[in-house]
Amino acid sequence: MNKKGHVLNAVLLAVGIGVILAPTLDLGTARSVAELFVPVVLGALFPDVDTAFGRHRKTLHNLPVLGIFLAYPLVFGNLQFVWIGVLTHYVLDVAGSKRGIALFYPWEKEFSLPIGVATSSDYADLVTVLITAVELGILFAVHRYVVPLDTGLGQATALLLG
Numbered sequence: 001m002n003k004k005g006h007v008l009n010a011v012l013l014a015v016g017i018g019v020i021l022a023p024t025l026d027l028g029t030a031r032s033v034a035e036l037f038v039p040v041v042l043g044a045l046f047p048d049v050d051t052a053f054g055r056h057r058k059t060l061h062n063l064p065v066l067g068i069f070l071a072y073p074l075v076f077g078n079l080q081f082v083w084i085g086v087l088t089h090y091v092l093d094v095a096g097s098k099r100g101i102a103l104f105y106p107w108e109k110e111f112s113l114p115i116g117v118a119t120s121s122d123y124a125d126l127v128t129v130l131i132t133a134v135e136l137g138i139l140f141a142v143h144r145y146v147v148p149l150d151t152g153l154g155q156a157t158a159l160l161l162g
Helices: 003-021 027-051 063-076 082-096 124-146 153-161
Strands: none
Touching: 003 027, 003 082, 003 124, 027 082, 063 082, 082 124
C-alpha cells in the first residue's frame, strides 16, 4: 500500500476506534478521536521509515518490530495506541498490496494475500477502505466481547490469562 493508503487507513481507524470507545457522539467522542489520532497515524507511518535506511518492507515491517511497539507501553507507560497503527500498516501491506512484507525478517520470504492490488491501482483506495472496515469490525468485536481496547496492555494480558 502507498503512503496515502496508510494515512487514509489510520485516519479512518482513529475515528472508528474513537467512536467504539465513546459511542455517545458528543464531546467525549471528539476527545477520544483526538486522543487516538496522532498515535495511530504515527504508528501507521512508522514502518515506512525503512525507505530511508535498511530494506523497505523488511527492516521495519516484521513481527519483532511490532513486538517492540506492543511492549513499549508496558515498559514506559506511553504510546498505548501506536501499535494499532503499526499492526494495521502490516495488514494493509499483506492484504492490500501484491508484494507483501517480510514478517519474520531477517528471513527474506515476503507474505501477502491474493486479494492485494498494485499500489498504483485505481482500486487501491477502495481496497484500503474495505480492509479498514474489516479491521474496525474486528476491533469492535474485541472491544465488546474480549477486552476493552482502552484497557492497558498489562491489565489486558492479566484479564486474558486470569
